[in-house]
Amino acid sequence: MMFLMFCCLSSSSSLRMKMISSILLLLILSSCLCAATFVVNVTQSSYQAEENHSITLEWTFTTKTQGSYRELFIYCSVVAHKELIFYQVHNGVEIPDSQDKQFSGRVQSDKDVLREGRIRLHVSRLRTEDSGQYLCVVKTEDGSDKEKCQLNVHKIISAVPGQKVSLPCQLPNNKPAVDVEWTRSDLEPEENVLLFRGDQPDPENQHPSFRKRVELQDRRMKDGDVSLLLSNVMPSDSGKYECRVFKRESSGRKTINFNSEYIRTVFLDVAPPTENKVGREEDGSRNKDVGLIIGLIIGAILIAALIIGLIICYVIKNRKREEADDK
Known part of the structure; x- marks a missing residue:
């Protein structure tokens, strides 16, 4: 063999x-x-x-x-x-x-x-x-x-405030009969970003900050696409988003939800454009006075150099005058 x-x-x-x-x-x-x-x-x-x-x-x-x-x-x-x-x-x-x-x-x-x-x-x-x-x-x-x-x-999505972003979540097969749940575990009191049940969103069990700002990219979930569209993003939207998909089986009038079949994690980072990131602190906050401080420092150096130059000129003139008087 x-x-x-x-x-x-x-x-x-x-x-x-x-x-x-x-x-x-x-x-x-x-x-x-x-x-x-x-x-x-x-x-x-x-x-x-x-x-x-x-x-x-x-x-x-x-x-x-x-x-x-x-x-x-x-x-x-x-x-x-x-x-x-x-x-x-x-x-x-x-x-x-x-x-x-x-x-x-x-x-x-x-x-x-x-x-x-x-x-x-x-x-x-x-x-x-x-x-x-x-x-x-x-x-x-x-x-x-x-x-x-x-x-x-994990996939990382970068965005600037005010943008509309798509957080991808793709199922292996086209499965229209699913419940979709997008969550962020750091949210309180409700961690749900979007619940999509029975082909309809469920705003009652949704964090208030995401109401009227999120939707599925394709409500029909064609080809298993359950990506999340988030509009008018802001820095507070930064974080880890999890996409869960649940199978649904109907038995008569009763619907049975099983454990999540598929999970995708996406990180969203919302920050100002790169050209505006000078002075960003380690915690993500911005120092708005950095430009002013740098300008003041440069100005102070120039003024100091000018004063030193004037002093040197004054000392040289005095020496020349004293030498002339001695003669």
């Missing part, structure tokens, strides 16, 4: 690579050689990152000094809109061709730490669609195990 798998791996066909990946996963999961002492752990259960930044995901697994990595199998995938392969090792050798194109050229591994029982993967140029549940399954001659972690990649 290993010979057949090796033959498949030598093919450049993406279809065959996906088939061998599935076979490998089944082989790992169905292995009956799992020892109770073999354990896979994840360094962090949850990661938060910003769009276009990089992050390092790390797992550890039980090792034995006499172990051989000829039988090292690693299958790492992410479950976002669908299951995607982002890292794979077969018989101790990496298989980059099995990687989904979404992660092509963006995942680098530290090969040197594998023998220490560590899987360290660096993901660069993060995208919001990279958010999801990351699962790594590991099998060696000592046994097999798996562990997962959650990665949330």
Whole structure:
């Protein structure tokens, strides 16, 4: 069977690579050689990152000094809109061709730490669609195990006061029968920015500062677009916004709401234009007198220089006069 798998791996066909990946996963999961002492752990259960930044995901697994990595199998995938392969090792050798194109050229591994029982993967140029549940399954001659972690990649939207902005939230599929909830956890007494239930907004359960300023970009939610439009933004609108989507199932007259199916986090930063940001303090406030202070300092320096120049001229003239009198 290993010979057949090796033959498949030598093919450049993406279809065959996906088939061998599935076979490998089944082989790992169905292995009956799992020892109770073999354990896979994840360094962090949850990661938060910003769009276009990089992050390092790390797992550890039980090792034995006499172990051989000829039988090292690693299958790492992410479950976002669908299951995607982002890292794979077969018989101790990496298989980059099995990687989904979404992660092509963006995942680098530290090969040197594998023998220490560590899987360290660096993901660069993060995208919001990279958010999801990351699962790594590991099998060696000592046994097999798996562990997962959650990665949330946040999008940052910058705006200036008075603008109308769109906070994106895109569902994997077009699902018109959903309830949409946009929230900000730092708001009181009501954290809801927008509730959209039964194809209608619910202003009764909405924070007062957002009334008549927010709406869905597409009320029909075509192609799963549940983005939020926020008009006349102000600095107080800055913060972390979360988009949640709930499935709705009807049973007779009764509607059942399940837990949120999809969550997207967007950061909004509302500040004056770049050219007006001179003097912005660390807390985001502005020093309106900075220009005046700088002007006064420059003026004082010029006046001091003029006075010093006059004094020097006066001293030189006096010396010349005294020398003339002595003669």
